[in-house]
Amino acid sequence: MKSTFEEIPEQYKINNLVHQNTYLVGGKLIPWAGETSEVYSTISSTEDYKPTLLGTIPTLGEKEALSALDAACSAYNKGKGLWPTMKVENRIACMEKFVEQMKTKREEIVKLLMWEIGKSLPDSQKEFDRTVEYIYDTIEDYKQMDRDSAKFEKNSGVNAHIRRGPLGVVLCLGPYNYPLNETFALLIPAIMMGNTTIFKPAKHGVLLITPLLEAFRNSFPEGVVNIIYGRGRTVAAPIMQAGKVDVLALIGNSKSANALQNQHPKSNRLRLVLGLEAKNPAIVLPDADLDLAIDECIAGSTSFNGQRCTALKVLYVHETIVEEFNKRFSAKVDALKFGNPWEDGSKLTPLPEPEKPAYIQELIDDATIKGAKVINTKGGETTENYIFPAVLFPVSKDMRVFQEEQFGPVIPIVPFSDIEEPLDDMAESNYGQQVSLFGKDVKTLAPLIDTLVNLVCRVNLNSSCQRGPDVYPFTGRKDSAVATLSVHDALRSFSIRTFVASKDNDYNNAILKDLMDSKASNFVSTDYIL
Numbered sequence: 224m225k226s227t228f229e230e231i232p233e234q235y236k237i238n239n240l241v242h243q244n245t246y247l248v249g250g251k252l253i254p255w256a257g258e259t260s261e262v263y264s265t266i267s268s269t270e271d272y273k274p275t276l277l278g279t280i281p282t283l284g285e286k287e288a289l290s291a292l293d294a295a296c297s298a299y300n301k302g303k304g305l306w307p308t309m310k311v312e313n314r315i316a317c318m319e320k321f322v323e324q325m326k327t328k329r330e331e332i333v334k335l336l337m338w339e340i341g342k343s344l345p346d347s348q349k350e351f352d353r354t355v356e357y358i359y360d361t362i363e364d365y366k367q368m369d370r371d372s373a374k375f376e377k378n379s380g381v382n383a384h385i386r387r388g389p390l391g392v393v394l395c396l397g398p399y400n401y402p403l404n405e406t407f408a409l410l411i412p413a414i415m416m417g418n419t420t421i422f423k424p425a426k427h428g429v430l431l432i433t434p435l436l437e438a439f440r441n442s443f444p445e446g447v448v449n450i451i452y453g454r455g456r457t458v459a460a461p462i463m464q465a466g467k468v469d470v471l472a473l474i475g476n477s478k479s480a481n482a483l484q485n486q487h488p489k490s491n492r493l494r495l496v497l498g499l500e501a502k503n504p505a506i507v508l509p510d511a512d513l514d515l516a517i518d519e520c521i522a523g524s525t526s527f528n529g530q531r532c533t534a535l536k537v538l539y540v541h542e543t544i545v546e547e548f549n550k551r552f553s554a555k556v557d558a559l560k561f562g563n564p565w566e567d568g569s570k571l572t573p574l575p576e577p578e579k580p581a582y583i584q585e586l587i588d589d590a591t592i593k594g595a596k597v598i599n600t601k602g603g604e605t606t607e608n609y610i611f612p613a614v615l616f617p618v619s620k621d622m623r624v625f626q627e628e629q630f631g632p633v634i635p636i637v638p639f640s641d642i643e644e645p646l647d648d649m650a651e652s653n654y655g656q657q658v659s660l661f662g663k664d665v666k667t668l669a670p671l672i673d674t675l676v677n678l679v680c681r682v683n684l685n686s687s688c689q690r691g692p693d694v695y696p697f698t699g700r701k702d703s704a705v706a707t708l709s710v711h712d713a714l715r716s717f718s719i720r721t722f723v724a725s726k727d728n729d730y731n732n733a734i735l736k737d738l739m740d741s742k743a744s745n746f747v748s749t750d751y752i753l
């Protein structure tokens with residue numbers, strides 16, 4: 224495998240470090256002169272391998288974290304705040320102002336995505352563009368929601384004007400693999416619905432938020448978006464312990480989600496919007512189109528080096544075709560190009576977590592001691608910031624690679640003779656996000672689909688697992704998710720139905736008419752936004 228150093232194109236060189244020396248609280252970018260943490264890329268800028276320093280971020284403490292909580296609480300102001308009571312069209316105008324400014328930062332953010340998390344250039348561009356599209360789609364969906372609720376209902380002599388209202392203060396924590404897109408998939412709908420927010424960027428993929436701080440500051444009223452930096456334990460824990468957070472919005476792993484939830488003293492106050500880990504299987508049936516199944520399994524298990532919650536993390540292949548599958552699959556894995564994110568055709572790129580190659584090696588060692596083999600030639604080849612995907616076969620339940628969510632480049636293949644074997648494993652698993660099912664015969668597929676939809680939340684027929692398109696529901700069972708994300712669902716996950724009701728009589732009806740004619744209430748309104 225080639226070393227990680229390549230001639231870096233001029234436009235992608237790190238010429239200036241990003242020193243993030245402010246944090247956003249209460250509408251102000253507050254200067255920070257205290258302790259800072261250095262942010263490194265595992266990508267080398269020199270021929271002799273050396274991590275590249277990208278910049279620094281503030282290491283904030285409990286005091287600053289609680290000041291962000293205070294700012295978010297003040298902006299919500301017990302439901303009286305400017306933002307939670309604002310007219311829908313004015314909130315939309317703020318969001319439009321934000322996204323217009325965000326679009327001007329594409330180049331800077333894409334470059335930082337490549338350096339901070341090692342995502343390839345096309346995928347980094349896609350992450351940015353998909354996020355902008357998500358914001359526009361959210362605005363459109365919100366308008367539709369507003370149009371749908373611009374009316375009164377009457378039942379059993381009671382008039383009702385039903386809308387969706389904000390939940391309160393949202394603490395938002397995103398993951399390193401989609402530090403822009405998934406964080407914004409939480410933050411944007413949370414803001415849009417009138418909540419106030421505290422957002423702490425992920426450990427890797429933190430400097431790419433810097434180009435957006437000014438846009439957040441000047442687009443939304445003070446205290447609606449507060450952005451803090453530091454260690455989760457130091458800043459997120461005291462915020463939860465204060466008991467004033469209404470929603471914990473987190474994409475990451477269930478251990479951190481559980482630890483944070485448990486800090487909150489009022490468990491019924493706390494709503495949860497969580498996207499957590501998964502161990503999505505592929506099931507390849509004897510009559511599957513092997514070329515198609517192999518291509519989809521390659522994409523599913525290796526894109527972004529397997530660092531996706533939706534990645535295929537275990538492949539069940541029927542014993543009658545497994546030999547042929549393994550031969551062709553392994554050859555295709557070995558043909559994938561490893562390189563720096565900006566290099567043409569790089570399918571495998573450096574891992575942002577310095578400790579990841581050693582962890583993947585542990586999984587390989589454990590599996591090989593217990594009887595599996597690395598069946599591809601390059602599997603396990605290691606450089607300073609990478610370990611080439613190892614295809615392991617035959618994998619059994621006692622191996623760590625079967626039990627743990629590897630979130631990295633190692634691909635376990637489990638042979639099966641009876642379809643009940645993968646189905647039983649899925650039922651026993653702590654996870655339940657998606658599955659990929661490869662086959663053709665509808666008599667076999669039909670009962671399988673009917674069962675699989677009850678074990679996971681998306682059955683991908685003859686294709687790899689994925690979250691998109693973002694208008695489709697994205698959720699999971701068990702330790703894989705709480706609540707549902709998608710353009711449409713996220714607006715609902717971050718809000719609650721709330722309404723004004725009055726008995727249907729002349730006295731009340733005259734007041735309602737007055738309320739609407741005067742346009743004095745932002746909630747009671749039957750105006751349409753076109």
Ligand code: G3H
Pocket residue numbers: 400401405530531532533534688689690691
């Ligand atoms: O990390 C999990 C992501 O939600 C996966 O999203 O399927 O678009 O890569 P994706």
